[in-house]
Amino acid sequence: MDKRIAEVWVLGLTSILAVYFLVMNYQLPDVGGIGPRTFPAFIFWAILVLNGVRAIVLFRDFQQTKSKDKGKLTIWSVIPHIPHKTLVSIGMIILYVVLCKIVGFVIASSLYVLSASWFLASGRKRSFVKYLTISVAFTLIVYLTFSYAFKINLPQGIWGGF
Amino acid sequence: MAESNIFSMILAALGDPVCLLLTMVGTIMGVVFGCLPGLSATMGVALLVPLTFSFPPLYALSMMLAVYVASMSGGAISSILINIPGTPSAVVTTLDGYPMAMQGRASEAIGWSNMSSFFGGFISWAILVFVAPPVARFALKFGPAEYAALALFGLTIIASVSGKSLIKGIISGLIGLWLSVIGVDPIVGNFRFTFNSMNLMNGISTIAALVGFYALPQILESITEPEREASINVKDNKLFYIPNFVELWKNKFNLIYSSIIGTIVGIIPATGGNIASFLAYDHIKRLSKHPEKFGKGCAEGVIASEAANNGVTGGALIPLLTLGIPGDSVTAVLLGGLMIHGLQPGPQLFSKQPNLVVGIFTTILIANILTAVVMFTGNKAFIKILKIPTYFLAPMLIILSVVGSYALRGSFFDVGLTILLGLFAYLMSLGGFPMAPTVLGLVLGPLFEGEMRRALILSAGSWSIFFVRPISLVLIILSLLVCFIEVKKAFQKRDTEAITI
Numbered sequence: 001m002d003k004r005i006a007e008v009w010v011l012g013l014t015s016i017l018a019v020y021f022l023v024m025n026y027q028l029p030d031v032g033g034i035g036p037r038t039f040p041a042f043i044f045w046a047i048l049v050l051n052g053v054r055a056i057v058l059f060r061d062f063q064q065t066k067s068k069d070k071g072k073l074t075i076w077s078v079i080p081h082i083p084h085k086t087l088v089s090i091g092m093i094i095l096y097v098v099l100c101k102i103v104g105f106v107i108a109s110s111l112y113v114l115s116a117s118w119f120l121a122s123g124r125k126r127s128f129v130k131y132l133t134i135s136v137a138f139t140l141i142v143y144l145t146f147s148y149a150f151k152i153n154l155p156q157g158i159w160g161g162f
Numbered sequence: 163m164a165e166s167n168i169f170s171m172i173l174a175a176l177g178d179p180v181c182l183l184l185t186m187v188g189t190i191m192g193v194v195f196g197c198l199p200g201l202s203a204t205m206g207v208a209l210l211v212p213l214t215f216s217f218p219p220l221y222a223l224s225m226m227l228a229v230y231v232a233s234m235s236g237g238a239i240s241s242i243l244i245n246i247p248g249t250p251s252a253v254v255t256t257l258d259g260y261p262m263a264m265q266g267r268a269s270e271a272i273g274w275s276n277m278s279s280f281f282g283g284f285i286s287w288a289i290l291v292f293v294a295p296p297v298a299r300f301a302l303k304f305g306p307a308e309y310a311a312l313a314l315f316g317l318t319i320i321a322s323v324s325g326k327s328l329i330k331g332i333i334s335g336l337i338g339l340w341l342s343v344i345g346v347d348p349i350v351g352n353f354r355f356t357f358n359s360m361n362l363m364n365g366i367s368t369i370a371a372l373v374g375f376y377a378l379p380q381i382l383e384s385i386t387e388p389e390r391e392a393s394i395n396v397k398d399n400k401l402f403y404i405p406n407f408v409e410l411w412k413n414k415f416n417l418i419y420s421s422i423i424g425t426i427v428g429i430i431p432a433t434g435g436n437i438a439s440f441l442a443y444d445h446i447k448r449l450s451k452h453p454e455k456f457g458k459g460c461a462e463g464v465i466a467s468e469a470a471n472n473g474v475t476g477g478a479l480i481p482l483l484t485l486g487i488p489g490d491s492v493t494a495v496l497l498g499g500l501m502i503h504g505l506q507p508g509p510q511l512f513s514k515q516p517n518l519v520v521g522i523f524t525t526i527l528i529a530n531i532l533t534a535v536v537m538f539t540g541n542k543a544f545i546k547i548l549k550i551p552t553y554f555l556a557p558m559l560i561i562l563s564v565v566g567s568y569a570l571r572g573s574f575f576d577v578g579l580t581i582l583l584g585l586f587a588y589l590m591s592l593g594g595f596p597m598a599p600t601v602l603g604l605v606l607g608p609l610f611e612g613e614m615r616r617a618l619i620l621s622a623g624s625w626s627i628f629f630v631r632p633i634s635l636v637l638i639i640l641s642l643l644v645c646f647i648e649v650k651k652a653f654q655k656r657d658t659e660a661i662t663i
Contacts, residue, residue: 006592007330013586014337021340024355033623036347036354039611043343047336050329057329082592083386090382090585093560097577100564113557120385120553138558142565150216152569 004058011051011058018044018051085120092116104157109139181224184217185525188228189532190540195229196236197248197544198555199387201380203233204491208376209559211499212369212566219503220521226499227522228529230492234435234472235279235533238464239544242271251435251471254443258456258463265459269541273403274461275468276537277410278417282469283530285421286428286476291523297484298512306616307627309508311637313610316487318641319431320599321648327594328652334595338603341366348612349619361575368498370567370579371604376495377563378584379591381556404538413465416446420466424473429480431489435471442470476526483507483522488605491598497605502570
């Protein structure tokens, strides 16, 4: 993918957030001298200035490669071309976290490892029993290690009351 | 802490079986993280920080340090067997290690790599034990002005670890500093940028940031990498080779010289194992009677590279433990791990918690010994590990990341924050922004701001306090020098690229 497109996103997001934080920063109490506002203000202004510099460099770069990029780079191509596999994986991670909160760690993790590995191995010879065994075994090892050895309570979800 | 007492304390610390067990687990984990391309020592340590949070500090540090030490050695396995360096510091090992494997001498290459890794690690450990206490004693003279200048010097490392674009590196560092100012103000105690959320009152969770910035992007990137299971090339089945005494004696100069180069490079911030191994390899090649053999399967090349990159471990811990300044991403994550346990590395650590410091020294020694044992005996197992497909490994690592971010406070807010930061970090890595500056900014930001403001309060607002104190002045001059050199390098690079185009 074109690195520059992802960079435009980073610069855009950080600039918008920096402006928002800068406004919030000036709402903090002014104690005079080097107070709670000073260091954050320096950071946000520095980010805005450097983002501006990078934006100029990028703009010049886009201008130089305009003829080459014609037809390839449109306003919509500012959306980064993240590989399909990665996009689906990100969706699965988010779904896993939501599911983990609802049904608890053991069920959500077993389902997640099973579905994610099944999806990532698409195009290969796959055995459902093997994948299921690995998913459940891994989840149980993690659960038992954390619950009993590290004494950390992992999410119980709806089973928490039982 | 007198040096004479250190060794008796080390002997006492060796008797803790739990510590030994955890170091062993960390060692195995480190070798695995080192040998699997796509995983890294930084990621291993970042994942361990939350997982070991409930442990006493020494136990947690034992595992983290063992991962750090062992991953340096583990990187050589994939370098030798599949010509893909497991860690950046094992790049040079591929030059001679892989040709040796292709000639049916994989066992010899791995044997030499293990032995030289042990030598490098041991020599750097010895230097750490002798050098760290006097440096820490000297650093006891530091006040707020010196600490602020030191943190500033640490922040200038951002320029050196920026990679291809200096501006992108500085932006990454500023993002780290940005995350560090969220939460309670270090001097007056105001809440800053907390959005009235209880979860942000204590600031951005260091664990969420470490896992988000170091684990998630790497896992997401590994998903689209080609599988490596088919490319393992082992022609000899023995895979067990220990160089004998005569061979060791013949290579004594290489072993010692490369280890010392590694340690010195390790002490210098923003360098690391890859620079050390390149330097040592180049020096040994020049000094060799048969330089033409290098790059064609010469054991001396493997020795130089592995002794040097393992030598870095002890060296890099000197500024971290004595001054609280991390030199690279792994030590920055280690610093985060120490801070999560309520420890602030620096001279106070040596004077207030000498037992912990000795425990750390002991752990590093044990980790070096155990790494050698594990590497010599577990070659066949590591070949099997190299065959673990990414489609199983990636989801498993995601589970560990989620568990790690949840474990500290039992909060889904931290999990959400980890994923949010992880996705942003992934976008950053797609855009070519380096991750190391962000972590450096995150861990050094509070120290810099807090100490700078304390110094200014002491001097009634006069900035001259930073220039009238000699240590502070020297550190500020050094910081300016580093900035000047990096800016000059960036301009030279830009000119060279312009000429090339």
